[in-house]
Amino acid sequence: xxxxxxxxxxxxxxxRLREIADGDLTFLKEVFGAYQTDTAKRLVDLRSxxxxxxxxxxxxxxxxxxxxxxNVGAENLTTYCRQLERIAESGKLDGAAELIARxxxxxxxxxxxxxxxxxx
Amino acid sequence: MDAKTYKILLVExxxxxxxxxxxxxxKAGEGCFSVTRAERLSEALERLRAETFDLVLLDxxxxxxxxxxxxxxxxxxxxxxxxxxxxxxxDESIAIEAVRLGAQDFxxxxxxxxxxxxxxxxxxxxxxxxxxxQLKLAQGGKTGKTIGFIxxxxxxxxxxxxxxxxxALAQKHKEVIAAELTPFYSAFYDHFFxxxxxxxxxxxxxxMKLNREKITQWELERCLIQxxxxxxLLLGPQRLEEFQELDPEKTDALMQALCALGRYVILDxxxxxxxxxxxxxxxxxxxxLAVDRAPSCVxxxxxxxxxxxxxxxxPMRIGVMVVNRQSMPISMDIAEVLATVGCQLVGVxxxxxxxxxxxxxxxxLMVSNDPQDPASGAFIGIADRLMTEQIVxx
Numbered sequence: 038x039x040x041x042x043x044x045x046x047x048x049x050x051x052x053r054l055r056e057i058a059d060g061d062l063t064f065l066k067e068v069f070g071a072y073q074t075d076t077a078k079r080l081v082d083l084r085s086x087x088x089x090x091x092x093x094x095x096x097x098x099x100x101x102x103x104x105x106x107x108n109v110g111a112e113n114l115t116t117y118c119r120q121l122e123r124i125a126e127s128g129k130l131d132g133a134a135e136l137i138a139r140x141x142x143x144x145x146x147x148x149x150x151x152x153x154x155x156x157x
Numbered sequence: 158m159d160a161k162t163y164k165i166l167l168v169e170x171x172x173x174x175x176x177x178x179x180x181x182x183x184k185a186g187e188g189c190f191s192v193t194r195a196e197r198l199s200e201a202l203e204r205l206r207a208e209t210f211d212l213v214l215l216d217x218x219x220x221x222x223x224x225x226x227x228x229x230x231x232x233x234x235x236x237x238x239x240x241x242x243x244x245x246x247x248d249e250s251i252a253i254e255a256v257r258l259g260a261q262d263f264x265x266x267x268x269x270x271x272x273x274x275x276x277x278x279x280x281x282x283x284x285x286x287x288x289x290x291q292l293k294l295a296q297g298g299k300t301g302k303t304i305g306f307i308x309x310x311x312x313x314x315x316x317x318x319x320x321x322x323x324x325a326l327a328q329k330h331k332e333v334i335a336a337e338l339t340p341f342y343s344a345f346y347d348h349f350f351x352x353x354x355x356x357x358x359x360x361x362x363x364x365m366k367l368n369r370e371k372i373t374q375w376e377l378e379r380c381l382i383q384x385x386x387x388x389x390l391l392l393g394p395q396r397l398e399e400f401q402e403l404d405p406e407k408t409d410a411l412m413q414a415l416c417a418l419g420r421y422v423i424l425d426x427x428x429x430x431x432x433x434x435x436x437x438x439x440x441x442x443x444x445x446l447a448v449d450r451a452p453s454c455v456x457x458x459x460x461x462x463x464x465x466x467x468x469x470x471x472p473m474r475i476g477v478m479v480v481n482r483q484s485m486p487i488s489m490d491i492a493e494v495l496a497t498v499g500c501q502l503v504g505v506x507x508x509x510x511x512x513x514x515x516x517x518x519x520x521x522l523m524v525s526n527d528p529q530d531p532a533s534g535a536f537i538g539i540a541d542r543l544m545t546e547q548i549v550x551x
Contacts (some may be wrong), residue, residue, distance in 0.1 A: 061180075068173060068180075071176055075171070103173055104267070105174060119247050135431040
C-alpha cells in the first residue's frame with residue numbers, strides 16, 4: 038500500500054496558491070478548509086455509492102475530488118481518483134473498494150500535509 | 158488597459174475550484190472582474206436570463222448536467238456570451254470538442270496561473286467582440302480573408318495543412334488561392350506535379366523577376382495554376398536560378414495582388430525571420446502557427462509568437478494548430494502547449510501518415526482523397542472555424 042513515491046502534496050501547487058493569495062493567509066485557510074470539508078463529504082458519498090452500486094454517482098464524485106485535489110497539488114490522490122473514475126465509467130465496480138480505501142488513506146496524508154503548510 | 162469591469166458568471170459546483178478561481182481573478186484583475194457564481198446549470202440559466210454577462214466560465218460536470226450537453230445548453234440560452242470551459246485533467250478531449258463547437262478557450266483547473274487566467278478571460282471577451290462585429294460586416298460587405306500559416310519550425314506539416322485547408326475552403330467558396338511564399342524549392346509542385354511532368358510551371362519565381370510596380374493582380378493571375386477542384390495555387394520556385402530571398406517590397410506588392418484577386422488567400426510561409434515574412438503577415442487577417450507536441454517545437458512556437466507580435470500582429474489574431482506527428486519521444490499535452498505558446502487553439506490535427514502518403518502518391522489532397530479520414534475531418538473543421546468564427550473580414 039505504501040508505494041507512493043510522490044509526496045502527498047506537491048510544493049509547486051502550494052506555491053501557486055501562495056502566489057494567488059499574495060500574502061493573504063485567510064485565503065489559504067479558506068481553500069484548505071473548503072478542501073477538507075468537501076473531501077470529507079465526498080468520501081462519505083463514495084462509500085455510499087459503493088454500497089448501492091451507483092457507478093454514475095461514484096464517477097461524478099471521484100471527478101469532483103480530483104478537481105479540488107488538483108488545486109492543492111494532491112497528486113497521488115488525483116491519480117487514484119482518475120483511476121476510480123475510469124473504473125466507474127466502465128460500469129463494473131471491480132477493484133473500486135480497494136481504491137476507495139486507498140483514497141481515504143491518501144486523503145489523511147494530504148490533510149496532514151496541508152496542516153503542515155498552514156503552520157509553515 | 159481600460160477600467161471597465163467585466164461581469165463574469167462562474168458556473169462551478171466545486172467550492173475549492175470556485176474559491177481559487179475567484180481569488181485568482183480578483184488578484185490578477187485588480188478589480189476589473191466581478192464574479193457571480195452559480196453551482197448548478199439551472200441556476201446558471203436563471204442568472205443568464207436575468208442579467209447580462211461578459212463571459213461564462215463553465216465547468217462541464219455539474220450536479221444537474223454533465224459533458225458537452227452542459228456547454229450546448231448554456232450556448233443555446235446565451236448565444237451572444239463567450240464561454241470558456243473549465244476542465245479537469247481527464248476531460249481535455251471534451252474541452253477541445255467544445256472549442257470546436259464555439260467555446261472560446263479552455264482552462265485546466267489547478268494549473269492556471271492568475272496572469273494566464275486574466276489574459277485568457279480578457280482575450281476571450283475581446284475576441285468574441287471582434288467576431289460579432291465581423292459577423293455583422295459579413296452580412297453586408299466584403300468577406301475576403303487572408304490567413305497566414307507558419308510552422309514553429311520546418312517539418313511540422315504546415316504545407317500539408319495549408320493545401321488541405323485551402324482545398325476544404327475551395328469546396329465551399331470561390332476564388333480560393335493557396336500561395337507558397339518560399340524562396341526555395343516548391344513543396345506544392347512536389348505534391349501535385351512532380352510525378353506527372355517534370356516541366357517547370359509558372360511560379361512565384363516568375364513574379365519576383367518583375368519590378369515591384371509590375372507585380373499586379375493581372376500578372377499574378379497568369380502565374381496561378383488552377384486545380385480541377387477550383388483551388389488556385391501560386392507555386393514556389395522550381396529552378397535553381399529562381400532560388401533567392403524574397404524582396405520585401407515585391408512581397409508587399411504580391412500580397413496586395415493576392416488580396417485583390419482572391420476572396421480567400423491561404424499563405425504557406427517559411428519558418429524564417431525574414432523581411433518578406435514580415436511584409437506578408439502585415440496583410441494577414443489571422444496567422445496560424447503550426448506546432449507539433451515536441452517540447453522543443455513548442456518552445457520554438459513560443460518564440461515565433463513573440464516574433465509575430467514584434468511584427469505587430471495582434472496576439473488575438475494568432476492561433477495555434479497542433480499537429481500530432483507519430484513517433485515523438487516526448488510530447489506535451491494540449492493544455493501545456495497552449496500555455497507555453499500563449500495563444501488560442503485553432504485545431505488539432507491527428508497523425509495520418511498513411512492517408513497523407515496515399516494522397517501524395519496520387520497527387521491529390523487528403524480532404525478530397527479521403528474526406529472520412531480523421532485528419533481530413535480536422536482540416537475541414539479548421540477551415541470552417543477560420544471562416545465562420547475567428548477572423549475579421551478585411
